[in-house]
Amino acid sequence: MAEFKKADGFIDWLDQRLAVRTLTKVLMTEYWIPKNINWLWAMGVVLVILFTLLVVSGIFLLMYYKPDIKLAFDSVNLTIMNEVEFGWLWRHIHAVSASLVFLIIYIHMLVAIYYGSYKRGREMIWITGMLLFVLFSAEAFSGYMLPWGQMSFWAAKVITDLFSKIPFIGPDLVVWIRGNFIPADATLTRFFMLHVFLLPLIIMIMIVVHFYSLRIPHVNNQDGEDLDFDREVEKYKNGKKAESKIVAFWPDFLSKDIFVICVFMILVFYLVCFNYNFAMDPINFDPADTLKTPAHIYPEWYFLWSYEILRGFYMSESLGLIFFGIAQVIFFLMPLLDRSPVVAPAHKRPMFLVWFFILIADLIVLTIFGKLPPEGINNYVGFVAAIVFIILIVVLPIITKIEKNYYCNGGIK
Numbered sequence: 001m002a003e004f005k006k007a008d009g010f011i012d013w014l015d016q017r018l019a020v021r022t023l024t025k026v027l028m029t030e031y032w033i034p035k036n037i038n039w040l041w042a043m044g045v046v047l048v049i050l051f052t053l054l055v056v057s058g059i060f061l062l063m064y065y066k067p068d069i070k071l072a073f074d075s076v077n078l079t080i081m082n083e084v085e086f087g088w089l090w091r092h093i094h095a096v097s098a099s100l101v102f103l104i105i106y107i108h109m110l111v112a113i114y115y116g117s118y119k120r121g122r123e124m125i126w127i128t129g130m131l132l133f134v135l136f137s138a139e140a141f142s143g144y145m146l147p148w149g150q151m152s153f154w155a156a157k158v159i160t161d162l163f164s165k166i167p168f169i170g171p172d173l174v175v176w177i178r179g180n181f182i183p184a185d186a187t188l189t190r191f192f193m194l195h196v197f198l199l200p201l202i203i204m205i206m207i208v209v210h211f212y213s214l215r216i217p218h219v220n221n222q223d224g225e226d227l228d229f230d231r232e233v234e235k236y237k238n239g240k241k242a243e244s245k246i247v248a249f250w251p252d253f254l255s256k257d258i259f260v261i262c263v264f265m266i267l268v269f270y271l272v273c274f275n276y277n278f279a280m281d282p283i284n285f286d287p288a289d290t291l292k293t294p295a296h297i298y299p300e301w302y303f304l305w306s307y308e309i310l311r312g313f314y315m316s317e318s319l320g321l322i323f324f325g326i327a328q329v330i331f332f333l334m335p336l337l338d339r340s341p342v343v344a345p346a347h348k349r350p351m352f353l354v355w356f357f358i359l360i361a362d363l364i365v366l367t368i369f370g371k372l373p374p375e376g377i378n379n380y381v382g383f384v385a386a387i388v389f390i391i392l393i394v395v396l397p398i399i400t401k402i403e404k405n406y407y408c409n410g411g412i413k
């Protein structure tokens with residue numbers, strides 16, 4: 001049986017029962033971060049803040065939302081937006097944060113790609129990150145359905161229809177997912193459950209796993225330097241903080257992050273109060289009508305790049321579907337596709353740098369054309385951009401293999 005002494009304060013009392021001092025050491029004061037990083041490394045913590053905003057605003061919306069196809073539209077557009085005091089504010093916070101969370105996730109991912117932060121023991125950080133991306137995509141898709149507007153219904157129909165193309169089980173699978181032959185009340189209630197309970201729960205667990213997976217390989221740094229953490233920690237603890245190449249997560253790293261968060265919050269609340277329309281589709285302000293297909297159906301901006309890969313192969317639906325499926329999961333394989341052991345920023349890896357900028361340009365083109373109607377020249381541009389995406393995936397192992405050979409011959413320092 002553990003021995004309990006008379007505590008000399010509340011913290012000591014807690015420490016004897018819950019080891020809170022060890023916990024703060026492990027999670028905060030002895031969680032080591034390299035000094036050599038820039039503000040882009042604050043994106044992870046910004047994502048935590050955005051997720052918190054989504055949960056808090058979601059809880060307020062949940063108090064008035066009604067998951068029933070006859071009531072859902074009015075509960076959002078009438079009750080929450082017009083009748084509940086500050087209901088509009090919580091809805092705008094929720095919608096704007098949902099859009100921004102994807103912007104920051106994409107930045108966070110691209111930063112990791114630029115600096116090669118998915119290599120040298122960081123594979124699990126990358127994989128748990130990608131799982132978070134997939135979970136957030138499912139969370140956004142299920143949330144989009146809840147107001148039961150025109151886009152909610154038709155986007156749900158188009159996306160669930162995709163499963164019908166799976167050989168043998170496809171058509172039955174679609175009915176199973178929807179709980180009906182078309183998106184209906186059973187579809188709304190099950191997606192409601194996923195959106196407000198199961199997916200947020202799994203996301204929270206996955207965020208903890210993502211953080212935990214950083215613990216052993218540590219956060220990367222701007223030069224990809226392989227730091228000797230034991231030596232640097234010793235210097236830090238011996239008072240040679242200026243000389244040491246690392247800082248503690250708290251108070252050093254987080255205090256800088258808090259500054260980035262404050263600046264970011266100015267942007268968030270500017271958008272929430274004055275420019276919220278970008279996060280809400282005007283077509284979704286019409287109630288769902290199963291007999292009136294909108295002239296042009298498209299997803300939210302953050303799904304447009306992969307949606308355009310699906311549409312790009314306008315001459316063959318099955319090809320489009322195959323490459324759409326590949327696009328959803330291909331980034332999981334980054335640690336495998338990049339054959340080079342070099343952990344360095346892309347500006348020190350010339351061929352990779354070119355690859356990286358073509359990837360960004362291609363994602364932007366796919367996103368822009370994903371929103372335009374699939375007609376005339378748009379079809380051709382979408383097709384070429386989809387092909388470029390596939391070529392990029394195929395050439396990555398080749399150029400990184402060349403880089404590896406060059407590196408092994410002492411080329412890159």
Ligand code: HEM
Pocket residue numbers: 040041042043044045047048051105108109112115117118122125126127128129130131132133207210214218219220221
């Ligand atoms: C809501 C979701 C996410 C949260 C809350 C989150 C949080 C964090 C935090 C706090 C860090 C450490 C500091 C930093 O580098 O920013 C981090 C690092 C990292 N995250 Fe995420 N992340 C999320 C999504 C993702 C996604 C989608 C990916 C990519 C697939 C990803 C990949 C990484 C990688 C590779 C690192 C290590 C960066 C480095 O070593 O320099 N994360 N994440």
